[in-house]
Amino acid sequence: MITSSSNARIKRVRALQTRRRARQRESAYVIEGVRLMREAVDAKAPFKLVLHTRQMREKEPRLLEMLSELSVEVHAVSDSVMHSCSDVDNPPGLLAVLSQTAVPLPPKLNLALIVDRLNNPGNLGTMLRSADAAGVQAVFLTGDTVDAYNPKVVRGAMGAHFRTPIVSTSVADLDEQLTGLETWLAEAKTGQPYDQVDWSRPTALMIGGEARGSSRQVRALASRSVHIPMRSGTESLNAAVAASVILFEITRQRGRR
16 A cells, blocks of 8 residues: 555656646546546546555445456555545545547547637536537647646546547647538627527537637637627626537537438
């Protein structure tokens, strides 16, 4: 059992939890909890390391045996060590380091989401979760959007990383990816109402960060604008909520055909 937070493995986990550069350098990230762990196993995600408390061994013996059978490096740790390397106030007692393995893009896109200059990890996590549920085939992250493997993003996405292609890209490369798609920029009080758009055609929806919106370069890629009508006095919706509302209107319309 690992009982010291000075252990090299623990220092590595803490670095991955707190530093984007460490995640990029190792091409790795951390997941926590039984639910995400099961989803990772089902998705055949590449595990690098698993840490668990004694209580978790008693609670989930079969899951830990399964991971050991996959030749994953599995270590028991003390409660204090788990707390030191967890990203949550009440650690679930189970975490893993995974390789950042991208879900492949489909040959032809029918629905894509572009997220530009979004800095809030909770918002991006919620957006990824909604995109996954709405059947989005690819999510492109541009500008200085928060790292998709930030632990808060991973938690909020609820397994979307295992099912939905998530691509960090430049605006120049994004332009190539959008070939054949109608590009709609979501804005406040500008453009067509979202429920009056015909969403049957191949579509890319662009969502900008709440503080600064989309960059000029990304806006230039949009052919049209769309908005969500609201009662007077309400300035705008949270970016993740706005994306969810529009994505599920697209899903609703397409489900009728």
